[in-house]
Amino acid sequence: MAISAFSSSRANGRPTPPPYTILIMNGPNLGHLGERQPEIYGSQGLDLIPAMVQQLLGERAAEVELSFFQSNSEGRLIDRLEQAREEGVHGVAFNAGAYTHTSLAIADCIAWIGLPVVEVHISNVLARAEKIRRTSFMGESVLGVISGFGLMSYALAVQALHAHLRAVP
Ligand code: DQA
Numbered sequence: 001m002a003i004s005a006f007s008s009s010r011a012n013g014r015p016t017p018p019p020y021t022i023l024i025m026n027g028p029n030l031g032h033l034g035e036r037q038p039e040i041y042g043s044q045g046l047d048l049i050p051a052m053v054q055q056l057l058g059e060r061a062a063e064v065e066l067s068f069f070q071s072n073s074e075g076r077l078i079d080r081l082e083q084a085r086e087e088g089v090h091g092v093a094f095n096a097g098a099y100t101h102t103s104l105a106i107a108d109c110i111a112w113i114g115l116p117v118v119e120v121h122i123s124n125v126l127a128r129a130e131k132i133r134r135t136s137f138m139g140e141s142v143l144g145v146i147s148g149f150g151l152m153s154y155a156l157a158v159q160a161l162h163a164h165l166r167a168v169p
Helices: 046-063 074-089 104-113 152-167
Strands: 019-025 064-070 090-095 117-119 144-147
Touching: 019 046, 019 074, 019 152, 046 064, 046 152, 064 152, 074 104, 090 152, 117 152, 144 152
Parallel strands: 019 064, 019 090, 090 117, 117 144
Antiparallel strands: none
């Protein structure tokens, strides 16, 4: 799935691509947000994220182009990260779901591709009952972690990536 959420335009009316392309990635069991355990993950879907980013970034939202990818498969997530590197994607907001806590393979990929990745969680993984959710294999290689703000976690991750990309040429 790829959705371009924002675009900017020049005074002459010709569209110009926004400078920052940000990929929002979701791992296993995150393809049915809104239906899955709404008491934990809320009752709304990913389609709300562009509006949330718009709210957080205001006019600067035009500087960001969002695309989305979800897979339940560890290998496909790694393939997408490698593809993002080849495409020159500027940053990734990545909710790897349970793979966060188990996948050395995804962590290895993030460690070498050289893209800024923000680890995202809808729930506050530190406050969850299962101790394993406090472990993140990818934690060492990501730019930072945003956890516990519901769907807003994704928009906050995009805001953080935007600020990072503006600050680091
Ligand atoms: C999650 C937290 C993980 O522990 C869990 O396995 C998920 C979702 C979150 O967004 O809160 O699938 O990443």
